[in-house]
Amino acid sequence: MKRKILVVEDNEQNMYLVTFILKTAGHEVLQAYNGMDGVSMAEQYLPDMILLDIQLPKMDGYVVSRILRKNPKLAKTPIIAITSYAMPGDREHALAAGCTGYIEKPINPETFIGQVEAFFKAEK
Amino acid sequence: MEKLPRRYLLLLVVALLSLLLTAWVPPQAKRVFRAGFYENPPKIYTDEDGQIAGFWPEILNYIATQEGWQIEWVPGTWEENLARLQAGEIDVLPDVGWTQARSEIYTFSEETVLVSWARLYIPPGSSIETIIDLEGKKVGGLINSVNFDGPDGIKVLAEKFGVQCTFVGYKSYDEVFTALENREIDAGVANKDFGDQNESKYNISHTSVILAPASLRFAFAKDGEQTDYLLQTIDADLVKMKNDQKSIYYAALDEYMGGNASGTVVKVVPRWVYLVIGYAGGAILLLAIIVVIVRRQVVLRTASLRASEERNRELVENIPDQLYRVNSKGVLLDLQTSHNVSPFITIPDPIGKSFTDFFPREIAETAREKLSATLSTGQMQIHEFHLTVDGTEHDYEARIRKSKADEVLAIVRETTEQKQAERELRESEERYSMLSEVAPVGIFRTDKDGLTTYVNPAWCKISGLCFEGALGNGWLKVVHPDDLEMVQKNWQKSTHENRVSYADYRFVHPDGSITWVMGRAVPEKDAKGNVVGYIGTITDITERKKVQELETAVMKAESADRLKSVFLAKMSHELRTPLNSIIGFTGILLQKMVGPLSDEQENQLRMIQSSASHLLNLINDVLDISRIEAGQMPVANEPFDFRNAIDSCAAKIKPLIEKKGLELIEVIPFESLEIVSDRRRVEQILLNLLSNANKFTENGSIKIECSVKKNTLTTRVIDSGIGISKEDLTLLFRPFTQVETGLSRKFEGTGLGLSICKHLVELLGGKISVMSEPGKGSEFSFTLPLKGGTK
Numbered sequence: 001m002k003r004k005i006l007v008v009e010d011n012e013q014n015m016y017l018v019t020f021i022l023k024t025a026g027h028e029v030l031q032a033y034n035g036m037d038g039v040s041m042a043e044q045y046l047p048d049m050i051l052l053d054i055q056l057p058k059m060d061g062y063v064v065s066r067i068l069r070k071n072p073k074l075a076k077t078p079i080i081a082i083t084s085y086a087m088p089g090d091r092e093h094a095l096a097a098g099c100t101g102y103i104e105k106p107i108n109p110e111t112f113i114g115q116v117e118a119f120f121k122a123e124k
Numbered sequence: 125m126e127k128l129p130r131r132y133l134l135l136l137v138v139a140l141l142s143l144l145l146t147a148w149v150p151p152q153a154k155r156v157f158r159a160g161f162y163e164n165p166p167k168i169y170t171d172e173d174g175q176i177a178g179f180w181p182e183i184l185n186y187i188a189t190q191e192g193w194q195i196e197w198v199p200g201t202w203e204e205n206l207a208r209l210q211a212g213e214i215d216v217l218p219d220v221g222w223t224q225a226r227s228e229i230y231t232f233s234e235e236t237v238l239v240s241w242a243r244l245y246i247p248p249g250s251s252i253e254t255i256i257d258l259e260g261k262k263v264g265g266l267i268n269s270v271n272f273d274g275p276d277g278i279k280v281l282a283e284k285f286g287v288q289c290t291f292v293g294y295k296s297y298d299e300v301f302t303a304l305e306n307r308e309i310d311a312g313v314a315n316k317d318f319g320d321q322n323e324s325k326y327n328i329s330h331t332s333v334i335l336a337p338a339s340l341r342f343a344f345a346k347d348g349e350q351t352d353y354l355l356q357t358i359d360a361d362l363v364k365m366k367n368d369q370k371s372i373y374y375a376a377l378d379e380y381m382g383g384n385a386s387g388t389v390v391k392v393v394p395r396w397v398y399l400v401i402g403y404a405g406g407a408i409l410l411l412a413i414i415v416v417i418v419r420r421q422v423v424l425r426t427a428s429l430r431a432s433e434e435r436n437r438e439l440v441e442n443i444p445d446q447l448y449r450v451n452s453k454g455v456l457l458d459l460q461t462s463h464n465v466s467p468f469i470t471i472p473d474p475i476g477k478s479f480t481d482f483f484p485r486e487i488a489e490t491a492r493e494k495l496s497a498t499l500s501t502g503q504m505q506i507h508e509f510h511l512t513v514d515g516t517e518h519d520y521e522a523r524i525r526k527s528k529a530d531e532v533l534a535i536v537r538e539t540t541e542q543k544q545a546e547r548e549l550r551e552s553e554e555r556y557s558m559l560s561e562v563a564p565v566g567i568f569r570t571d572k573d574g575l576t577t578y579v580n581p582a583w584c585k586i587s588g589l590c591f592e593g594a595l596g597n598g599w600l601k602v603v604h605p606d607d608l609e610m611v612q613k614n615w616q617k618s619t620h621e622n623r624v625s626y627a628d629y630r631f632v633h634p635d636g637s638i639t640w641v642m643g644r645a646v647p648e649k650d651a652k653g654n655v656v657g658y659i660g661t662i663t664d665i666t667e668r669k670k671v672q673e674l675e676t677a678v679m680k681a682e683s684a685d686r687l688k689s690v691f692l693a694k695m696s697h698e699l700r701t702p703l704n705s706i707i708g709f710t711g712i713l714l715q716k717m718v719g720p721l722s723d724e725q726e727n728q729l730r731m732i733q734s735s736a737s738h739l740l741n742l743i744n745d746v747l748d749i750s751r752i753e754a755g756q757m758p759v760a761n762e763p764f765d766f767r768n769a770i771d772s773c774a775a776k777i778k779p780l781i782e783k784k785g786l787e788l789i790e791v792i793p794f795e796s797l798e799i800v801s802d803r804r805r806v807e808q809i810l811l812n813l814l815s816n817a818n819k820f821t822e823n824g825s826i827k828i829e830c831s832v833k834k835n836t837l838t839t840r841v842i843d844s845g846i847g848i849s850k851e852d853l854t855l856l857f858r859p860f861t862q863v864e865t866g867l868s869r870k871f872e873g874t875g876l877g878l879s880i881c882k883h884l885v886e887l888l889g890g891k892i893s894v895m896s897e898p899g900k901g902s903e904f905s906f907t908l909p910l911k912g913g914t915k
Contacts, residue, residue, distance in 0.1 A: 011701060017708035024717045091804060092760070106704030106740060109711025110783075111776050118775055 003120065006030040006047040008038035008064065009082070010056050018051065018107065025113045035059030039067050042074060049119065050079045052099065054090055062097040069098035078119045082107070154194045157350065159184060160205035160217035161197040163296050166321050166380040167219050167238075179380035180218035183237070184342075186372040187361045201295035203267045212345040216354060221270035221338030230343040231351050235362040238340040238381075239405055242271030243316045244278070244333035245300075245323060247307050255333055256420045258282060258289045261310035264300045267293035271313050271336035278313045281335055285420070301326040317381060334412045337405050445535050448522075452499055452530040454479040454492050467538065468511050468520060487511070491522075498524045498532050508539070519543040566641070566662035568594070569648070572655050574619035586641060586664050588633035604630035604638065611643075622647045622655045628665065640669040692750055696743045703743075706736045745876035752883040759887045760802040761912045766837065767796045769803055770828060773810040781818050787825040794830070799837060800912035805884045809892075812877045813841040813904045820902070821845035832910070836890075840905040847898040856894060857882040881906070 054061035081094035265272030365373035566583030607629035618625030645660025824844030896902035
């Protein structure tokens, strides 16, 4: 089932990687390279899911999540934080900021799509 | 006032008459004199018919008649008349008191016509009796009169007596008396001739104050054209008149001055009469003044005597001393106390009674001993005794002095309060001393120069020095050499500036052990605030210092550890970002998402993937183990669904397992199970065990089994892999050990995974264990408390 997924990620290679995997799995991908763009694109295109990197320039992922959660149209959209295992407390903060769940970096191409799709399953 | 028109009428008549006369009379016509006139009955006044009458007009008219003069009376106030005479506007003014000052302005007749003096008059009921009583009062008088403004007048007199009063000048005695009658003034001065006749009319009374005796004469204008003539003529006529008892002079005296005025009569002949009267007047005046002065003295003396008596009385009543006269047999002869009652002899009429009658036996005996000692030696003896009087405790001190051969005087004073204070002080001192002896802190005292004078036992125990050794500057010998300079400087500064001293320093004991102390000293001051010494404490803070040192060490270590953690976190993050790409893209290629690969390409890509994964795991594991070893591994204690966690892990591992052709079996007896723990760590443990199982299993299955018993959840990961030998099982959970299988490095891994798992399980309050048989597989199991656990 084709989904519209917004990826907010500042690292170009990671963006390429994630986009490639998602597209290969047959999903439509929207790209935002910073938090501000992430917010505006989410509000404009109302994606089915948002993959949100936490360490972003200008506006970090927590702030993006909080802003998006205030929008009624995005209140139930899965927001998946891409957290860094190295930074303790990232996950807790992410959930507190309204994220639905998290996927740990670095992503594993073999399991990544399964993880993403598991959130769609959980949604139902 | 109604007299005025008459007076003018009269003047008009006289003026017309004089005009007529001058018209008629040839050149040697009558001389005309202008005489000043003012109201001063009975001496000079306007009578009921509007005629100018009185003693002076009578005489002057007589002389004028004798000499063929014509008198022109010019009315005015006393003050106006004096001014007119000075200005030469009138030729003569009767009844002017002679003074030195006036004699320079006016020419006086040689002959004294009357001797008079003034009196102080008061409204009825007034308490004024003497000049002293005029203090602060209002006193009226005739302006420019001898008795008011003159050298012996009331103003000068009051000043001489040092009496401060207000003076109010009036234009006539009539006005003065009216003012008195109306009580506008408190006292008024008038000549007694006026006063004697008029005081009853004005309803006022006189005082005994007599002043300004004056020789009343005729006064003439100083440089008047007719002055010489008038002077000679009037003087000559006066002499004649005074020498003739039947003259108009005496008749006028009788008529106007009356019997009261007999003393005022001045006769030229015989001369002694005048002298006697003069002396008498002077004597009376002198007496009056003396009376006034004496009165004043008496008043003052009386007041001071009364004050003195009062003081003495108070002194006697309040004096704490009681006097007892006692004879050699101890019999009380007399006593003198504030109310002639002894505070401690309670029997009635104690005079004549002996010691044994009013003292308890013991005190009586001592009293008798002291009594005989006083009498035999002549030396004063002190007898202190304690008595219960009316239920309260009292202390007394008797000083016994020999007063006669067989008599003593005992001066007794109550000393209860003093004794009580002494007792309290002693008790306080004892308490202080006891406290100092038993206190666990070291206490020391020094003199004002800072030299030690006392140390308590605790001080000795703490410093390791004996009492004697501490005295003076002896204590400095056992101060740690490294602290000595600081302690000395600090102590010198404190004693120099008289301020509170603080210092932490060390004592070295004879056995070489060291005691840290916290020293404090405050200046000790006497009642006047002068520093008399210092009192201080030392507290053993050795333990505290040790703890402090440890704390410092720990803090240092902790800060180093924190630094390490931050460094590792940063480093691992920076390493991981490129790794992310490497692993990701390698994975994509290997999944042939991009396109087909040759076998060799695939083989080499797998090598890249393997190395990258190994590097990633290494980074993560190093980070974990370093955190665990530093005790810095944060562990959450939050509720989550354990089933959900297992599913999440299974999802991750499933692709890998299935890729190897293995089967993942889940035996989980619950759809969901909420436990309180750290989800992330639990998943880390599960994943570690599952990937290990996957790693060492070539065929068969990997099974996840869960069971709940009481409050414990047990999770087992069972594989059908190569298994582990017994010897290796013991090394399994140590870091950096991977079981040597003979196929060294065949299995990727850091060798840290199980070690981390063990730590994590224990951090979460559980236990991890392993059962294995080589060739048959392994079973790893760990427990978790359902409701969370502590480390």
